[in-house]
Amino acid sequence: MKRVLITGLSSYWGCRLAQELEKDPAIETIIGVSPDDPTMALERTEFVRVGTHHGLLRRIVQAAEIDTVVDTRLVVDSRGASGREAHEQNVIGTMNVLAACGGPDSPVRKVVFKSSAHYYGCERDDPSFFTEEMRRPHPPRTRLESDIVEADDAVRGFAERNPGVTVTTLRFCNGLGPDLRTSHTALLSLPVVPGILGFDPRYQFIHEDDIVGALRHAVVSDLPGIYNAAPDGVLILSEVASLLGKPYLPLLPPWGTSLASTALGLARLRIPEEVRRQLRYGRGLDNRRLKQAGYRFQLTSRETVQAFAEVLRLAPLRASAGAPYRYEREVEEFLRWSPSVRRRGES
Amino acid sequence: MKQLSAPADHRAYLPAVEPERQVTDWGRSERVEGVMDRTVYDFLYHYWFRVEAEGIEHVPSSGGALLVSNHAGALPPDAAMIAKAIKEEHSRPRPLHMTVEHFFKGYPWLSMLVPKVGGVPAHPANVHRLLYDEEQLVLVFPEGAKGTEKLYKDRYRLRRFGRGGFVEAAMRAKAPIVPIAVVGAEEAQPIFAHLPLRRLTGLLYAPLAPLVYLPAKFFIRFLEPIPTDVYGEEPWLDAGLVQTVAEDVRARIQEELYEMLARRRSAWLG
Numbered sequence: 001m002k003r004v005l006i007t008g009l010s011s012y013w014g015c016r017l018a019q020e021l022e023k024d025p026a027i028e029t030i031i032g033v034s035p036d037d038p039t040m041a042l043e044r045t046e047f048v049r050v051g052t053h054h055g056l057l058r059r060i061v062q063a064a065e066i067d068t069v070v071d072t073r074l075v076v077d078s079r080g081a082s083g084r085e086a087h088e089q090n091v092i093g094t095m096n097v098l099a100a101c102g103g104p105d106s107p108v109r110k111v112v113f114k115s116s117a118h119y120y121g122c123e124r125d126d127p128s129f130f131t132e133e134m135r136r137p138h139p140p141r142t143r144l145e146s147d148i149v150e151a152d153d154a155v156r157g158f159a160e161r162n163p164g165v166t167v168t169t170l171r172f173c174n175g176l177g178p179d180l181r182t183s184h185t186a187l188l189s190l191p192v193v194p195g196i197l198g199f200d201p202r203y204q205f206i207h208e209d210d211i212v213g214a215l216r217h218a219v220v221s222d223l224p225g226i227y228n229a230a231p232d233g234v235l236i237l238s239e240v241a242s243l244l245g246k247p248y249l250p251l252l253p254p255w256g257t258s259l260a261s262t263a264l265g266l267a268r269l270r271i272p273e274e275v276r277r278q279l280r281y282g283r284g285l286d287n288r289r290l291k292q293a294g295y296r297f298q299l300t301s302r303e304t305v306q307a308f309a310e311v312l313r314l315a316p317l318r319a320s321a322g323a324p325y326r327y328e329r330e331v332e333e334f335l336r337w338s339p340s341v342r343r344r345g346e347s
Numbered sequence: 348m349k350q351l352s353a354p355a356d357h358r359a360y361l362p363a364v365e366p367e368r369q370v371t372d373w374g375r376s377e378r379v380e381g382v383m384d385r386t387v388y389d390f391l392y393h394y395w396f397r398v399e400a401e402g403i404e405h406v407p408s409s410g411g412a413l414l415v416s417n418h419a420g421a422l423p424p425d426a427a428m429i430a431k432a433i434k435e436e437h438s439r440p441r442p443l444h445m446t447v448e449h450f451f452k453g454y455p456w457l458s459m460l461v462p463k464v465g466g467v468p469a470h471p472a473n474v475h476r477l478l479y480d481e482e483q484l485v486l487v488f489p490e491g492a493k494g495t496e497k498l499y500k501d502r503y504r505l506r507r508f509g510r511g512g513f514v515e516a517a518m519r520a521k522a523p524i525v526p527i528a529v530v531g532a533e534e535a536q537p538i539f540a541h542l543p544l545r546r547l548t549g550l551l552y553a554p555l556a557p558l559v560y561l562p563a564k565f566f567i568r569f570l571e572p573i574p575t576d577v578y579g580e581e582p583w584l585d586a587g588l589v590q591t592v593a594e595d596v597r598a599r600i601q602e603e604l605y606e607m608l609a610r611r612r613s614a615w616l617g
Contacts, residue, residue: 124453127472128373134472198455200463202374232362234372236462254455281452284372286476288360302365 001028004219005066007057007097008073009047010036012179013114016212017072018045021219031064033057043336052093057100061108068110068219069101074151076116076172078144078272079183090147091154098158101165110166112218113155117173117230117285118148122277128202129234129286132171132226142273156226168218173230173285174278176304177208178311183275189312193241194271194279196257197250200238201282204230207304210297217295227293230285233301237279243305244312252279358480373444374462383464384434391424392431395562396531399617400432402569405525408439411478412572413517414486416527417505417600418494420536421556425529426486430465432567433484444477445486450551471516478520487513489593496552499537503530503608505601511593514575515583523572526596528603531565534614564617566607570599 004021008014009032021027022043030045032038038047050056052073061069073093075086094113101108120126121136140146152169159167174184184205187194195201206229214229241248252260252271257280261271271279291297299307335341362372369377392398406412416429430443446469451461467473469487477483488494489508497506517524536556544553573596575582582588611617 125449125468125470127470128468129472129476131472196455198457198459200374200459202372233365233368234374236370236374236376239368239370287362288357291360292357300362300365302368 002026002068002219003029003064003066004031004068004070005061005064006030006032006045006070006072007052008034008071009038009045010034011072012039012208013072013211013215014038015040015042016208017070017215017219018042020212020216024220026220029064029066031060031066033060052089052096054096054099057097058103058106061100061106065107067107068112069097069108070112070114070215070219071097072114072215073097074114074116074148075144076118076148077182078142078274079186079270080181083143086144087147090144090151094151094154098154102158102162108165110168110219110222111155111158112168112215113152113170114215115152115155115169115171116148117171117228117283118145118274119152119171120283120285121145122274122281122283124281126281126283129284130228131286132228132289141277144272144274159224166222166224168223169226170214170218170229170290171226171285172211172214173204173206173228173283175208175211176205176308178308180208183270183272185308187271187275188240188244188308189315190246190269192247192249192251193237193244194249194251194269195237196252196254196276196279198254199250199280200236200248201279202234202236202284203240203278203282204234204285204301205240205304205308206231206297206301207299207307210299210304213298214290214295217293221294223290223293225289227290228285228287229290230287231297231300231304232287234284235301235305237282240305243302244309252276361480370463373467375442375465376463379460379463380465384431388427388431391560392428392435395560396424396428396535396565397617398428398432398531398565398567400436400567400569402571403432403436404438405569405572406433406437406484407523407525407572408437408441409482411482411520411522412484412525413474413478413513413520413522414443414484414525414527414569415513415596415600416486416488416529417503417532417604418488418490419497419502419529419532420495420560421538421554422536423488423495423532424535424560425532426488427464428532428565429486429527429529429567441484443484443486446474446488448492448551454549471512474513474516475520478516478522487516489513489597492551496538496541496554499533499539502533502537503604505597505604508593508597511586511589514589514592514596517575518578518583518589521576523574524592524596525572526570526600526603528568528570528600528607529565530567530604530607530611531563531614534563535560535565537561561615563614564611566611566617568603568607570603
């Protein structure tokens with residue numbers, strides 16, 4: 001029986017993972033913590049409104065005898081959060097969560113950390129396929145990347161100091177899926193696929209279901225160490241464009257790229273620096289370690305893009321069908337906890 | 348951290364090939380390569396350079412092998428001609444992966460074209476994956492840019508063979524080394540001088556050279572493979588042995604070049 005704590009429950013990943021773990025009867029307890037409300041319907045997950053204060057987290061961990069902590073908070077896109085918020089989450093938050101998991105009397109036996117392929121960066125002299133042991137050839141270029149490197153290294157340090165704890169780091173490539181909102185889904189949703197003139201970078205895309213699947217795999221089976229989570233198949237951006245049925249349009253010039261993207265920013269098309277680096281140099285990850293550890297990817301990169309193309313084609317129809325069903329947390333909580341509700345099986 | 352090369356059993360987990368795709372995971376495009384092959388390469392190989400290839404049987408028809416050649420010409424035509432020779436003459440043609448400078452990944456347009464026609468950034472991890480895991484043919488030019496930027500007066504004199512990294516790569520992958528001697532590339536696009544435009548253009552070098560290839564006659568000779576799996580366990584740790592093998596490969600190519608040049612009567616007619 002497992003007792004799981006999910007940090008960052010309000011994030012998309014936290015909610016999706018909680019939904020997935022709820023289906024598994026071997027998981028006894030699921031507790032989610034987050035400063036904000038969860039965004040999806042959850043049945044037996046208990047939600048506690050708390051940030052990443054390590055003292056409070058540790059009390060929860062001790063009191064509920066949590067044996068598995070899944071950290072899904074990492075900010076991997078500078079679209080959603082400002083630089084300071086991202087730093088607060090990625091560096092300070094990770095430090096606090098690890099502090100809450102450690103200690104001589106801690107019941108925690110497993111930590112799963114959701115990291116990002118931004119750890120490796122994008123450089124001219126990169127290898128074509130990063131393996132887990134490789135370090136980036138140059139120091140981080142962007143604030144977001146250096147925060148991610150710091151968080152990832154902190155988790156590695158925690159694993160070295162706590163040999164009795166199984167620590168899994170999953171470094172995910174760019175995600176894609178119907179419910180995901182990232183810089184890349186925004187760019188690929190445009191009528192043309194933008195790029196940098198004279199470059200056709202290599203890309204991997206992992207489907208949102210595979211991200212949840214890989215996290216779940218790390219919870220239910222023991223995977224000590226670092227794993228790249230990227231599906232089979234490395235595409236080139238022009239190939240992605242043709243799979244989406246759109247023209248590949250190099251909007252940005254090869255020189256003065258940051259200046260031009262500032263100008264595009266005025267036209268409300270934001271291309272953050274880490275995305276610009278990917279548009280120039282691209283990146284490929286070696287996924288064999290995770291496959292050897294028993295995880296089967298449901299979709300390849302190509303199938304992920306094809307699935308996304310179907311979502312994009314349906315999007316205008318969905319939008320005109322009216323507002324989607326929204327989860328009413330108060331009603332759900334009333335139905336779950338109120339003594340006035342008659343439950344089946346009770347007299 | 349602990350080990351640098353992927354363990355052997357990882358080979359079973361290589362991504363499956365998706366037949367619908369026309370591009371490989373390395374960014375190589377069947378379509379672009381096919382167009383180049385039918386037009387430019389075909390013309391250059393048969394009519395412009397009138398390539399004569401010898402010893403093609405020394406290129407193994409299965410397993411990984413590291414092809415090592417001399418390098419020349421401002422925009423070197425030798426790599427494409429070696430790949431075309433294997434395609435035209437070999438009984439079981441296989442794609443050839445050509446290692447190129449990291450410069451090509453950072454320069455606009457070249458970064459689009461070079462991977463599509465079979466160029467792979469010259470990173471040790473890339474060479475190992477191709478040779479060991481994927482068991483492919485890989486072509487390296489150990490002289491690197493030192494070979495292509497040398498002036499016409501220094502033609503057919505091999506530069507230093509790097510730091511012997513190619514020998515280490517072959518030893519790690521237990522792949523044989525196939526030395527290749529190419530005659531003709533030096534005359535196809537001779538460099539007479541270097542212009543001080545390197546910083547302005549961002550190019551590797553800005554040579555004073557003919558804009559089109561001159562119709563030199565090409566001879567490509569594939570030499571007998573040198574096994575690298577006969578030196579015991581982890582021979583690459585012995586820096587002296589690596590240097591000795593590298594020097595041996597270099598000497599074999601240099602000797603072969605002198606022999607071929609002695610027999611050549613004209614640079615244009617052969």
